[in-house]
Amino acid sequence: xxxxxxxxxxxxxxxxxxxxxxxxxxxxxxxxxxxxxxxxxxxxxxxxxxxxxxxxxxxxxxxxxxxxxxxxxxxxxxxxxxxxxxxxxxxxxxxxxxxxxxxxxxxxxxxxxxxxxxxxxxxxxxxxxxxxxxxxxxxxxxxxxxxxxxxxxxxxxxxxxxxxxxxxxxxxxxxxxxxxxxxxxxxxxxxxxxxxxxxxxxxxxxxxxxxxxxxxxxxxxxxxxxxxxxxxxxxxxxxxxxxxxxxxxxxxxxxxxxxxxxxxxxxxxxxxxxxxxxxxxxxxxxxxxxxxxxxxxxxxxxxxxxxxxxxxxxxxxxxxxxxxxxxxxxxxxxxxxxxxxxxxxxxxxxxxxxxxxxxxxxxxxxxxxxxxxxxxxxxxxxxxxxxxxxxxxxxxxxxxx
Ligand SMILES: [Zn+2]
Ligand SMILES: [Zn+2]
Numbered sequence: 444x445x446x447x448x449x450x451x452x453x454x455x456x457x458x459x460x461x462x463x464x465x466x467x468x469x470x471x472x473x474x475x476x477x478x479x480x481x482x483x484x485x486x487x488x489x490x491x492x493x494x495x496x497x498x499x500x501x502x503x504x505x506x507x508x509x510x511x512x513x514x515x516x517x518x519x520x521x522x523x524x525x526x527x528x529x530x531x532x533x534x535x536x537x538x539x540x541x542x543x544x545x546x547x548x549x550x551x552x553x554x555x556x557x558x559x560x561x562x563x564x565x566x567x568x569x570x571x572x573x574x575x576x577x578x579x580x581x582x583x584x585x586x587x588x589x590x591x592x593x594x595x596x597x598x599x600x601x602x603x604x605x606x607x608x609x610x611x612x613x614x615x616x617x618x619x620x621x622x623x624x625x626x627x628x629x630x631x632x633x634x635x636x637x638x639x640x641x642x643x644x645x646x647x648x649x650x651x652x653x654x655x656x657x658x659x660x661x662x663x664x665x666x667x668x669x670x671x672x673x674x675x676x677x678x679x680x681x682x683x684x685x686x687x688x689x690x691x692x693x694x695x696x697x698x699x700x701x702x703x704x705x706x707x708x709x710x711x712x713x714x715x716x717x718x719x720x721x722x723x724x725x726x727x728x729x730x731x732x733x734x735x736x737x738x739x740x741x742x743x744x745x746x747x748x749x750x751x752x753x754x755x756x757x758x759x760x761x762x763x764x765x766x767x768x769x770x771x772x773x774x775x776x777x778x779x780x781x782x783x784x785x786x787x788x789x790x791x792x793x794x795x796x797x798x799x800x801x802x803x804x805x806x807x808x809x810x811x812x813x814x815x816x817x818x819x820x821x822x823x824x825x826x827x828x829x830x831x832x833x834x835x836x837x838x839x840x841x842x843x844x
Contacts, residue, residue: 448475450483459784463521464491464509477519477534484510516648520784527639527794531785532648535630536604539611545620548664548743554628559742568738568746570764575668576805579740579766582619582663583670583803583814587821589613590661590672593633594822599653599679603635606659607646614663622662622669622743629787634660634673641731641772641780641789641797653679656688658799662743669743671768672815673801676823684829687775687796694726695773695798696825698751702769706761706804706811712747713757719771720753729778731797733789736768739803761806766814770801 446457449472457473460480465472472487474480480487488509510517516532541547550556571579592613593606610633614621621632629645636644636658637651644658651657660673675692682688701722702715715736723730735757736749747759751771761767772778776795783790791797804811817824 446471446473448473448479449487450474450479451486452482453479455479460519462487462509463518464488481510481515481534514648523784525794526781526790526792529638529640529790530649531645531783531788532602535645535647536607538630539608539624539632541620541624542615545615545618546664546667547620548622548626548669550626551620551624554625556626556743559744566746566758568759568762568765568767569740570762571740571766571805572764575740576764576766578666578668579670579803579805580812580814582665582668583672585617585619585665586661586663586670586672586803587815587818589617589619589663590659590674590815591818591821593659593661594674594676597651597657597676597678597822599655600650602648602650603637603644603646603657604631604648606635607631607633610659610661617663617665619663619665622664622671623660626743634658634787636660636788636797636799638796639790639794641774641791642734642799643787643789645785645787651678654681654685654688655679656682656692656796656798660799660801662739664743667741669739669741670815671739671743671770671801671803673770673799674823675798675800677826683826686829689826689828690726691728691773691775691796692798693825693828694723694728695771696800697726698722698730698771698773699769699800699802702751702771703802703804703811703813706769706806707809708761708763708806710761711757712749712759712761712767713755715769716750716755716757717753719751723771723773728773728775731772731774731778731780733780734770734772736770736801738765738767740766761811763806763808765806766803767806768801768803770799772797772799 448455448457455475462472519533655678658675662671698719738745774797776793779792
């Protein structure tokens with residue numbers, strides 16, 4: 444059933460995007476896109492005045508549900524039952540352009556990764572020859588450089604859209620395509636997942652706050668191969684002083700390291716989950732079941748499937764020449780997930796913090812080579828638990844506020 448877009452200059456069918464103010468006033472008004480909504484806002488808002496809800500003038504909404512007059516930012520899903528305090532800050536910036544000389548993956552135009560969807564032999568795990576392994580080494584090194592550049596820019600006040608711009612530019616400088624861009628129509632060049640967001644957060648105009656944790660998930664396509672990496676970072680001193688933040692971020696980091704420690708020829712892809720779950724539980728954390736590690740090579744996501752929980756039924760055993768990721772998502776509370784109406788952003792159902800780390804690795808004769816390994820210059824890295832908060836009874840000096 445097609446509805447017409449409310450936009451005055453628009454003949455498109457409407458999508459699911461509704462004017463939040465009309466929605467609150469119990470009226471239907473659907474638009475085809477955020478762009479169209481924004482373009483028509485100054486005209487459209489006049490119809491709000493004619494509606495008679497006198498209380499509307501007295502209560503300030505607790506979420507930005509219509510464009511902030513100063514910034515033009517708004518929450519596109521104001522009636523969605525958010526699980527924590529994170530909100531989207533739309534409109535998304537315009538789609539970023541890429542120079543013509545950059546080699547695109549097959550989905551760059553229409554969003555459909557056709558060869559990933561070819562189900563013939565979907566459990567067959569590719570073994571790369573020496574030349575292909577060199578291609579993976581190269582793209583993974585570039586992905587590490589791009590992640591490090593993005594991470595170096597993190598500080599309170601920076602928006603995730605600004606991080607996206609940095610990643611996009613850094614990819615172009617390395618003659619690479621940012622793999623997330625238009626993959627199943629993902630709108631941006633990197634995933635940025637803040638606080639209760641588990642993964643697949645869409646960069647937008649929300650400024651990072653002192654106390655946030657943010658995961659940056661970078662994938663590059665270069666020379667015919669994808670290289671995939673992510674890390675979670677602390678934003679500002681408040682995050683470093685938050686025991687929950689440090690507990691979950693360091694648990695996720697250690698879960699990845701513990702899994703990599705058992706990776707070698709002969710290890711079954713179903714074995715990593717038990718190692719990860721055991722360590723997560725020992726830190727009073729839980730591991731997400733919905734999203735898995737994956738094969739990565741000429742395709743962004745392919746066999747094997749690498750679950751991060753115990754007693755999974757993943758198929759396959761590591762052999763030299765295979766490349767795959769491990770990328771545990773660890774939560775302070777329940778690991779049950781929920782997806783925002785943007786169809787991407789995955790958050791914890793209980794609103795608790797979630798952290799993730801990811802490497803791409805190559806199976807060698809006697810172990811694995813971590814192709815996305817940290818460099819001596821890489822920002823971030825392990826931190827200690829903040830000193831236990833005291834009540835002052837032991838005479839310890841309180842830190843300045
Ligand atoms: Zn990734
Ligand atoms: Zn991945």
